[in-house]
Amino acid sequence: MSTPLASSPPGPSPAAVNGPVIRCAGVHKAYRTGGRDVLALRGVDLELTGPGFFGIMGASGSGKSTLLHLLGALDKPDQGQVFVSGKALHDLSERALTTFRGRELGIVFQQFNLIPTLTAQENVELPGVLQREDAAWLRSRSKELLSSLGMAERASHRPDALSGGEQQRVAIARSLLFAPRVLLADEPTGNLDSASSDKLWRLLKNLAAENEMTVVMVTHEPAAAVHCERIYVLRDGKVEGSIDTEGLDAAGVAASYQQLVSAA
Numbered sequence: 001m002s003t004p005l006a007s008s009p010p011g012p013s014p015a016a017v018n019g020p021v022i023r024c025a026g027v028h029k030a031y032r033t034g035g036r037d038v039l040a041l042r043g044v045d046l047e048l049t050g051p052g053f054f055g056i057m058g059a060s061g062s063g064k065s066t067l068l069h070l071l072g073a074l075d076k077p078d079q080g081q082v083f084v085s086g087k088a089l090h091d092l093s094e095r096a097l098t099t100f101r102g103r104e105l106g107i108v109f110q111q112f113n114l115i116p117t118l119t120a121q122e123n124v125e126l127p128g129v130l131q132r133e134d135a136a137w138l139r140s141r142s143k144e145l146l147s148s149l150g151m152a153e154r155a156s157h158r159p160d161a162l163s164g165g166e167q168q169r170v171a172i173a174r175s176l177l178f179a180p181r182v183l184l185a186d187e188p189t190g191n192l193d194s195a196s197s198d199k200l201w202r203l204l205k206n207l208a209a210e211n212e213m214t215v216v217m218v219t220h221e222p223a224a225a226v227h228c229e230r231i232y233v234l235r236d237g238k239v240e241g242s243i244d245t246e247g248l249d250a251a252g253v254a255a256s257y258q259q260l261v262s263a264a
Helices: 064-071 094-103 120-130 135-148 164-175 194-211 250-263
Strands: 022-033 036-048 052-057 079-084 105-109 182-186 214-219 230-235 238-244
Touching: 022 064, 036 064, 036 238, 052 064, 052 194, 064 079, 064 182, 064 214, 094 105, 105 164, 120 135, 120 164, 135 164, 164 194, 182 194, 194 214, 230 250, 238 250
Parallel strands: 052 214, 052 230, 105 182, 182 214
Antiparallel strands: 022 036, 022 079, 230 238
16 A cells, blocks of 8 residues: 655645754653652653654653654753754744644644544645645645545545544544655554554554655554564663564564663
């Protein structure tokens, strides 16, 4: 299954990226919870040259979702630098972060976040409607994406008429509307059954391979992580190391993960 990403809206295309697609240097992030500061990230250093399918793996509370939020321009670090697609996100204004997030990133969450009163096609088009893109281009692009994801016959259905796996495919199509170079997925199969989850992991891997994208997935599941070419392991807010998945099955990934976190 090939998912076309080359179709861009009218206007200038993003500039080419020289160097790593994603780079974090000395990233710290704390949150105020229950009257005390909780350190979520404690000096994260990470570099992804891309393209490819990469995983960020860690236990609950390891900081993996916080890191993805920083990469997704949803938050800013308290200290350190975050670069995505050549942009210094730590230096951008809130308005610039919103623009970057809307046009140059694709983000897929565990919750599908579809508008229940809109059809699948209208949900895919929504980011472009909000940015006042050309209506004819939006119709063409949304149909193209839904067809490539096997959802052409479901385009006129509302979310409540779709299965969980189908809803997640609509969410992925929406995230690809502006042909981003980077796609971030935060526990994207948390609400799916095992069969739908496996199909989605393979889909994300194919998206990276066929379209030269950098896809980064946060997960705690070895069965998910094994589809990534490299996994970066977080423990207590730091990157403890990485796992090359070549030749490994899910059990092998789990064993390598335990070895890393136990040695820390």
